[in-house]
Amino acid sequence: MGKPWDASVTVLQGVGSVREKALERMGIRTLGDLLMTFPRGYCDVAGGGGLAGAQPGALTAALVRAVSSPVTLRPRPGLTLVRCDVQGDGRRAQCLWYNQPWIAQQLHAGEDYLAIGRADFQQGTLRLLSPDLEPWQGQDFPPVLPLYPLTRGLSQRIFRSLTAQALRRVVGSLPDPLPAAFRRTYGLCERNYALEHAHYPATLETCRAARERLALEEMLLYMLALGDARARRAQEGLAPALPASEGLLEALRQGLGFPLTGAQERVLGEVLSDMAGTRPMNRMVQGDVGSGKTAVALMALAVAAGNGRQGALMAPTEILAVQLYQGACQLLEPLGFRVGLLTGSMKAGEKRQARAAIAQGEWDVAVGTHALIQGDVAFHDLALVVTDEQHRFGVRQRKALSGKASAPHTLVMSATPVPRSLALVLYGDLELSVVDELPPGRKPVITKLVPPSRRAAMLDYIAREAAQGRQTYIVCPAIDPGEGPPLRSASALYRELTAGPLRDTPTALVHGRMSAAAKDEALEAFRRGEVRVLVSTTVIEVGINVPQATIMVIEDADRFGLAQLHQLRGRVGRSSLTSYCFLLCGDVGEAARERLGVLTASHDGFVVAEKDLALRGPGEFLGTRQAGALDPRLMALLQDPALLERVRAMADAVWAPELPASQRDPLLEAARKRYAALYQDVILN
Numbered sequence: 001m002g003k004p005w006d007a008s009v010t011v012l013q014g015v016g017s018v019r020e021k022a023l024e025r026m027g028i029r030t031l032g033d034l035l036m037t038f039p040r041g042y043c044d045v046a047g048g049g050g051l052a053g054a055q056p057g058a059l060t061a062a063l064v065r066a067v068s069s070p071v072t073l074r075p076r077p078g079l080t081l082v083r084c085d086v087q088g089d090g091r092r093a094q095c096l097w098y099n100q101p102w103i104a105q106q107l108h109a110g111e112d113y114l115a116i117g118r119a120d121f122q123q124g125t126l127r128l129l130s131p132d133l134e135p136w137q138g139q140d141f142p143p144v145l146p147l148y149p150l151t152r153g154l155s156q157r158i159f160r161s162l163t164a165q166a167l168r169r170v171v172g173s174l175p176d177p178l179p180a181a182f183r184r185t186y187g188l189c190e191r192n193y194a195l196e197h198a199h200y201p202a203t204l205e206t207c208r209a210a211r212e213r214l215a216l217e218e219m220l221l222y223m224l225a226l227g228d229a230r231a232r233r234a235q236e237g238l239a240p241a242l243p244a245s246e247g248l249l250e251a252l253r254q255g256l257g258f259p260l261t262g263a264q265e266r267v268l269g270e271v272l273s274d275m276a277g278t279r280p281m282n283r284m285v286q287g288d289v290g291s292g293k294t295a296v297a298l299m300a301l302a303v304a305a306g307n308g309r310q311g312a313l314m315a316p317t318e319i320l321a322v323q324l325y326q327g328a329c330q331l332l333e334p335l336g337f338r339v340g341l342l343t344g345s346m347k348a349g350e351k352r353q354a355r356a357a358i359a360q361g362e363w364d365v366a367v368g369t370h371a372l373i374q375g376d377v378a379f380h381d382l383a384l385v386v387t388d389e390q391h392r393f394g395v396r397q398r399k400a401l402s403g404k405a406s407a408p409h410t411l412v413m414s415a416t417p418v419p420r421s422l423a424l425v426l427y428g429d430l431e432l433s434v435v436d437e438l439p440p441g442r443k444p445v446i447t448k449l450v451p452p453s454r455r456a457a458m459l460d461y462i463a464r465e466a467a468q469g470r471q472t473y474i475v476c477p478a479i480d481p482g483e484g485p486p487l488r489s490a491s492a493l494y495r496e497l498t499a500g501p502l503r504d505t506p507t508a509l510v511h512g513r514m515s516a517a518a519k520d521e522a523l524e525a526f527r528r529g530e531v532r533v534l535v536s537t538t539v540i541e542v543g544i545n546v547p548q549a550t551i552m553v554i555e556d557a558d559r560f561g562l563a564q565l566h567q568l569r570g571r572v573g574r575s576s577l578t579s580y581c582f583l584l585c586g587d588v589g590e591a592a593r594e595r596l597g598v599l600t601a602s603h604d605g606f607v608v609a610e611k612d613l614a615l616r617g618p619g620e621f622l623g624t625r626q627a628g629a630l631d632p633r634l635m636a637l638l639q640d641p642a643l644l645e646r647v648r649a650m651a652d653a654v655w656a657p658e659l660p661a662s663q664r665d666p667l668l669e670a671a672r673k674r675y676a677a678l679y680q681d682v683i684l685n
C-alpha cells in the first residue's frame with residue numbers, strides 16, 4: 001500500500017484528540033482503516049429513498065421537518081426518552097432517543113433536518129430510533145448518500161467529511177493486484193475507482209459494481225492462496241498410513257449401539273480411505289445438526305489409535321469438549337484405548353499431568369479446547385487431528401493443531417450446513433463429505449412464530465410440560481439488559497420468569513460470563529433432568545445433547561441468523577417425543593417474517609442455509625465468524641450469491657493450464673502476499 005493509505009487519521013481536518021479516540025474505538029487509525037469502513041447502506045434521499053421507503057430494521061435517511069417540539073420523558077429511573085414527531089415524503093414518523101437528553105435542545109419545531117436512523121414500527125407507527133440529525137438548509141448531498149456505522153462522538157456528517165478527505169489523498173495511489181487484461185475479461189472496475197465509488201457512488205448501480213469488485217478480489221485471492229497451498233501440500237511430507245482393521249470396526253459398530261445411516265457409512269468410507277493412504281487427509285464433513293457426525297469422528301480416532309498412533313479432537317467450547325470427551329470414553333475405553341481431556345479451565349497441576357500424558361503417549365486420544373494448540377503441548381505421535389464445529393475456528397487455529405505433527409491426517413466437522421457454492425470458496429483446500437441423512441425415527445420439530453400476545457399462554461404450557469418431566473431451553477440474544485431498544489436479556493428474563501410464570505418450575509441460568517464451574521453445574525443439573533427450564537444465551541448453541549429436552553424458545557428470534565436458529569432448534573427433537581420450537585418476535589415487519597417463515601416451512605439445514613444465503617447475501621450470511629481469514633469488512637460488501645459462482649469460474653480460469661504463466665504469476669504473487677499469515681501456517685504443517 002502507498003503512503004497515504006497508512007497515514008494517521010490525524011492528518012485530516014476535523015480530527016482532534018476526541019475524534020481520534022472515537023475513531024480508535026471503531027478500530028480506525030489510518031486512512032486505510034477509515035476507507036475500509038464501508039457504508040452499511042446507502043440512501044437515494046432525493047430519489048424516494050427516505051421515509052416513504054422506510055423498512056423496519058433498516059437504516060433510513062430522510063429529509064424531515066419537526067412538526068412538534070421535542071418532549072422529554074422519564075419512564076423509569078435511568079432511562080430518559082426524547083420524542084419528536086416529524087414529517088417527510090408525505091409520511092409521519094416519530095423520532096426517539098434513548099438517554100440522549102441534550103437532543104431536546106438541538107431540535108426545533110418547524111425546522112428541517114436530515115435524519116439517519118434505524119426504522120421500526122410500533123403498533124403501526126413508523127419510528128426512527130436514535131437518529132443522527134443534521135440541520136438542513138437546502139444544501140446539496142451526494143447523489144447517493146452513504147450511511148456509515150458510527151460510534152458515540154461521530155455523526156454521519158463528520159464521517160462523510162473524513163472519508164471524502166481521505167479519498168482525495170488516497171485515490172490514485174493504490175496498486176491494483178488484478179492485471180488490466182484480467183479486469184477486462186471479467187468486467188471488473190479498477191481498484192481506485194472501486195474504492196471511491198464504494199463510498200460515493202454516482203448511482204446505486206455503480207455502487208454495486210464497486211463493492212462487488214472489492215469483494216470479488218478478496219475472495220479470488222483467497223481461493224488462489226488455498227489452491228496454491230493445496231498444490232504444494234500434495235508435494236510434501238507423507239502422512240502415516242492408518243488402515244482400519246475389520247475387527248476394530250466391528251467392535252466399534254457394536255459399541256455404538258445403533259446401526260450407522262447410509263450417509264454415515266458413506267462418509268466413514270471416504271474418511272477411512274483417505275486415512276489408509278499416505279497423502280495427508282484434508283477433509284471436511286458437513287452435516288445437519290443431529291446427523292451423527294460425532295460417531296464418524298470417534299471411529300476415525302479409534303482407527304488412528306488402533307494403529308498405535310495418537311489422535312486429537314478439538315472443540316470450540318468447554319461444554320462441548322467435555323461432552324465429546326464423555327462420548328469418546330464411552331466408545332473407546334472398553335476397547336482398551338486411553339482417552340484424556342485438556343481444557344483451559346483445568347487446574348495448573350491437572351494441565352501439567354495432561355500435557356505429560358500427551359507427550360509420553362499415555363493417551364491415545366486427547367480431547368480438548370484451544371488448550372490443545374498451546375505452545376506447551378507436544379504430542380508423542382500425533383497422526384489424526386479432528387476439529388469439531390469448525391466454523392468457530394479460523395484456518396490458522398486448525399493449522400496450529402495440525403502443526404503439532406509433521407503431516408497428520410486432518411478432519412474438520414462443520415456445525416452448520418453451508419451451501420455448496422460457498423463451501424467451495426471458503427474451504428477450497430479441503431475435500432468435502434456430506435452426511436445428508438438423519439438417523440431414523442427423528443420427528444421434525446414443530447416450529448411456530450409466537451406473537452407477544454401468545455407469550456403468557458406459551459409460558460403456561462412450558463410450566464405444565466415441565467411438571468410432566470419435559471424440559472425447555474429459552475435462548476436470549478443478550479446477557480444483560482443493554483442500551484437502546486430493549487432486547488430480552490437472559491439474566492433479566494431469568495429473574496422475571498422465576499418470580500412469575502415459572503415460580504414453581506426448577507429453572508437455571510447459563511451464560512458465557514459465568515465461571516466454567518457454575519456453567520457446568522447448571523448444565524449438569526439440566527442434563528440430569530433436575531432443572532426443567534434452562535434460560536441461556538447462545539452458549540448452548542453448539543453441540544449440546546440433552547435428548548429429554550423437547551421445547552426450544554428463542555426470544556427476539558429476528559435478531560439471529562437462520563442458520564443459527566436452525567442450529568438452536570437442533571437442540572430439541574432428539575428423542576421419539578414430539579418437540580417444539582417457538583420463535584418469539586414482536587412487530588418485526590414483512591422481511592423478517594418471511595425470513596423466519598423459512599424455518600417454519602423447512603427442517604433441512606441445507607435448505608435453510610440456501611434460503612438464508614439467497615435472502616441475506618453471502619456477506620451477511622457469513623457474518624464475521626465463518627469468514628475465517630477473509631476480511632469481514634470486504635465480505636460485508638457481498639450481497640449476491642451468484643457472485644460465488646463468478647469467483648469460482650475466475651479461479652478455475654486462473655488455474656487452467658492454457659493460461660500463460662505470465663498472467664497467472666502476478667495473481668498468485670498477490671494472493672501469497674495478501675494471505676502471508678495463512679500461508680505460513682499451511683506450509684509449516
Ligand code: ADP
Pocket residue numbers: 258259260261264287288289290291292293294295439440545
Ligand atoms: P451432530 O452431527 O450434530 O454432531 P451428533 O453426532 O451429536 O450429531 O448425533 C446426534 C445424536 O444422534 C446423538 O445422540 C447420537 O448418539 C445419535 N446418533 C448418531 N448416529 C445415529 C444413528 N445412526 N442412529 C441413531 N442415532 C444416532
Ligand code: MG
Pocket residue numbers: 293294388543
Ligand atoms: Mg456435533
